[in-house]
Amino acid sequence: MNNESRAPGNAGSIFEAGEYKGLLSWLSSVDHKQIGIMYFVTSLFFFLVGVSLAMVMRTQLIKPDHHWLSPETYNQVFSMHGTTMVFLAIMPMLIAFMVYFTPLMIGARDVAFPRMNALSYWLYLMGGLLLYFGFFTGGNLAEGWSAYAPLTSSNYTKSLYLTGTGVDYWIIGILLSGAGTIMTAINILVTVAGLRAPSMKLTRIPLFVWMSSVNAVLMLLALPALNAALVMLYLDRHLNALFFNTAGGGKPLLWEHYFWFFGHPEVYILILPGFGIVSEVIPVFSRKPIFGYAFMAIATVAIGFLSMGVWAHHMLATGMNFTVYYVFALATMLIAIPTGVKIFNWIATMWGGSISFDTAMLFCIAFIIQFTVGGLSGVAFATVPIDWALTHSHFVVAHFHYTLLGGTVFTLMAGFYYWFPKITGRMLSEKLGKIQFWLMVTGFNGAFFPLFFEGLEGMPRRVYTYPNLPYLAGLNLLASLSAYVLALGILVFFVNLIVSLRKGKPAGDNPWGGWTLEWATSSPPPPHNFDRIPPVRSIRPLLDLEKAGRSTDAAVEASPEEGNG
């Protein structure tokens, strides 16, 4: 592993780098690395908020007939938990990785439109704050993160729960941050298309960048559907339009179609960059190239494409006709194929490799197992009769937490352990990392595996308490206690971040022996990213460089003329 000395002048820690000094340097920044870090910090903050809301829910559900929270409060808590996690924590955290690492991994100086990048971030932050402002106006969204009309659209809302305007703040907040996300998508796509290192052909793009690009396409095409629905909802609420008003002939089902036409690509938006992180981490920690690079890229495109055509599987119980059901159930099951290809490719990459079980790798392994559970329960669920039996039960809650928490959040953790050294110049503590990992694995599985059984027992989701029926008390107690363990694991993570930022081992340029371009520059990278960009002759340019260095013992010069131009 080439742990070369750093470029002179770069002290090797984010605190000593001049470009990061002073509040103004952050507020006025258009540098993709600084904006990426702001995305990281903000999304981690909202993640903490989301976790706290989850703890409130788990505490409420800890025993049967518990009346600690009122139903109205519980409704707001789970709605804001879902909204926060999806829109303000996980998606922006993935965007943070995309914005920070896409230019570095393709050898670019910055994204294509740095100022637009800054605008995206500020829209996201302001959108998030507006969303929470709803709490100060008498109550927030209480209809679930999917905000089904007409619950949200008519006076119903006002009479039942809210005298305030929480749903309005929700609409505007989501619209604003959504506009920012669309801009990010454009930015990433133009960056990848136009700013790659001269010799980086399409077949040499790191898989993280591939998956981020497909992700950007999904964001670009899915979010406007949500925006259209939000606009209609807003018109219904304020100009008494009739889109979702049944009395005036409007169809609430339209909201469901639009929401899920956005919503299903959205759940892939929430996982694809995670797949990308895993596809970077597993090869490096197995000391093998990724198995089936082309298949991975193609499978990603296939997933992206299919994800636009399965939205109605969220609506299998709405009384549409059976042909519709079958088509969507089938399309849903089709997605399992490219996803399965990926799972096998990751396993095949590990197969026979010399695996080192660092924290990043542990999170990837746990991800593979947990995501498979989540994915399989999803396939089962796409079967119409099973859906009818289990829809709107805690089975669903277990299913999507296995994919989003056991899946995405675990990949994000892998990403943090893998790339934190590059961002800050310091290593995260492996000791705390292992503690965190085991707390999270036990906590997560303990908190969500029982929910499959609760769902089978018939416990509905989105209901603030439950009667003392057989098994339910025990399962819920187990789930709640495990959730606290999970939260403790997340707390350890935050401690690790803060402690390691100051006291972590200096990382050097390439602590893991990575092969992609971001490891060719110093940690943290200088403002211009690269002094010299190594030539890209394969998907592992740094390995080529190392080999060339060994065989000829001569410095390898970058040659921008070379390649496809």
Add this chain to the structure above:
Amino acid sequence: MSRIRMAMLLFVASEAVFFIMLIIAYVVYHATSPSAADASRYLDIQRTGVFTACLFSSSLTMWRAGINFRTGRRRAALVWLLATIALGTAFLAGQGTEYASMIRENVIISRDLFGTTFFTLTGFHGLHVFIGLIMLGTLFGTGLRRDAVSRPEAVEGITIYWHFVDAVWAVIFPVVYLWVLR
């Protein structure tokens, strides 16, 4: 492909999805709701046809403006640009009078599903025309200065946007106005 061009094409793709959603809402409700039959009473197809022609020809003038910008004939380009702005403004003015006469007959957004979907769809299109006019105006303003650095990508980007606004109307006009001619 220039960066601006690609970015604008992507943006337009995203906006297209937005409009497709609004159009679907219009079509679904028009096909199923009884109020749809009334639509023909309020829509003046001939008058709107004239304004539609204005909008379509503004794409042509914009195209001429672009060619002249590219070949460095600033004065000619500005004239074509001014024509584009005039035609776009005429379209908006036409939409304004149409709205005014409908509102006088109490056809408003909260009246029935026709009102709801009609005003939302054409209103958002109008908003896009308006934003386009601001962009064209800015282009014109910067073009007036003799020493203005020419930004061919800016012209290119705005042209793409303007053609898009036109193309959306090319769908809306038949769907909204010609459909009622049964």
